[in-house]
Amino acid sequence: MDRFTPFLGNIDKLFSIAQGDKKEYVQPALKNLGSVSIVLVREAIAPVVFRNSEEEITDIEIQLNDNNSDVYVRAVPNKFKYPERGRGLQILRVFKAGGNMPQNKIILTNKMKPSDGFDLNSLVFGDSTVWKTGNVVLPVKAAVNYSDALSVLPKHLCVDATFHNRAFEDGTLFNPETHKSSDNLFNRHFVKPGTLLVQVLSTRGKLLPQIALDHLLLSIGFAGTYGGQTSVTGTNIQTHVAGIYGGRFEQPQTSPYQIVRTLAHLANNDWEESSFKNVEGLSTRLHKILGNVHEVTMTAKEVRDYQDKLVQRFESDYQEMEADYQQAAKKIGDFFDLWFTGDKKEK
Numbered sequence: 001m002d003r004f005t006p007f008l009g010n011i012d013k014l015f016s017i018a019q020g021d022k023k024e025y026v027q028p029a030l031k032n033l034g035s036v037s038i039v040l041v042r043e044a045i046a047p048v049v050f051r052n053s054e055e056e057i058t059d060i061e062i063q064l065n066d067n068n069s070d071v072y073v074r075a076v077p078n079k080f081k082y083p084e085r086g087r088g089l090q091i092l093r094v095f096k097a098g099g100n101m102p103q104n105k106i107i108l109t110n111k112m113k114p115s116d117g118f119d120l121n122s123l124v125f126g127d128s129t130v131w132k133t134g135n136v137v138l139p140v141k142a143a144v145n146y147s148d149a150l151s152v153l154p155k156h157l158c159v160d161a162t163f164h165n166r167a168f169e170d171g172t173l174f175n176p177e178t179h180k181s182s183d184n185l186f187n188r189h190f191v192k193p194g195t196l197l198v199q200v201l202s203t204r205g206k207l208l209p210q211i212a213l214d215h216l217l218l219s220i221g222f223a224g225t226y227g228g229q230t231s232v233t234g235t236n237i238q239t240h241v242a243g244i245y246g247g248r249f250e251q252p253q254t255s256p257y258q259i260v261r262t263l264a265h266l267a268n269n270d271w272e273e274s275s276f277k278n279v280e281g282l283s284t285r286l287h288k289i290l291g292n293v294h295e296v297t298m299t300a301k302e303v304r305d306y307q308d309k310l311v312q313r314f315e316s317d318y319q320e321m322e323a324d325y326q327q328a329a330k331k332i333g334d335f336f337d338l339w340f341t342g343d344k345k346e347k
Helices: 002-007 078-094 120-125 210-220 256-267 279-291 300-316 318-341
Strands: 015-019 024-028 035-044 059-063 069-075 127-131 136-140 149-154 159-165 185-191 196-204 237-247 296-299
Touching (some): 002 296, 015 318, 078 210, 120 210, 149 256, 196 210, 196 256, 210 237, 210 318, 237 279, 237 300
Antiparallel strands (some): 069 149
16 A cells, blocks of 8 residues: 555644744645545445435436437435444544544534544544534545445446335224325335446545545445435445555546446447446456556555455454554644644644
8 A cells, every 4th residue: 555655645744834924823734746546336235225305216317428328326425425434433433543422413612622523534534513602613624535426337227116105004004093095105216236336535635644544445344334215225235446546636537427438438338248247347347447547556456455454453453553543543633733723832
């Protein structure tokens, strides 16, 4: 993972001191050229529900060329970011290195410091709260951006629906409260198991330190429960990293929308090709597309081996990993306190 160091931030240089008219003040480190993109393949291993207020699965029409367009399944970023952000908080709690408050419910009283609520997770996924009885807003922009997740196959090949009724416990549609027949009949649309979606997590400006990248890879994990109506199927998404790509600039080829266009062009409507049905085949194809346009690359196998080592450290080398997290927590806590208070005493 050291190959990405030129495009990542430095945990010891999270902020800089700027000179004002009358005094110095603290600001986050200035952005520099450098981008790292983690390309993910999200595999549906059980029915998944991605929808808004409508019963149908969310989708988007993509223009494939001058004459053709098609509709693809679209999962907005928060469908994946929210549960992974929550998993990151759980990891910090294990190491006693943060996660002091519930997700999206940071409350800072006048006597508390910003570091009492903000932590490594805030740096990676972003956070915000109000302070001093609501007079001061503390915003933390996420160092990692989640893209939409798009199916690599057109929507009509990825979705299905089942018919349900909210029947009374005796199995009838009779509503004993209104003494009428119930009309609570509904369809549940879902993404079919075996569907592959591509998503890109990217950081730019050299804002993300190495330990934060490791924390992100742990938070992504290997499988989890995603989407709406999650109690229906439990664990429904298995996550595979197709590769990690770094360079001074972001490349248009890493956009999932461009990836879908490229794959559709290469397939020439042959949707039975392994690139669309098989994770390994898709990862290989993605690496061919993206590997040549980035300065530094890491293959799917290399990333999988690195993730395995992180998990092994988490399980067997707990104390050393805990020390690393707590050391990072101290530096990140100082950063937030300095940034939002400007108090440099004893720092």
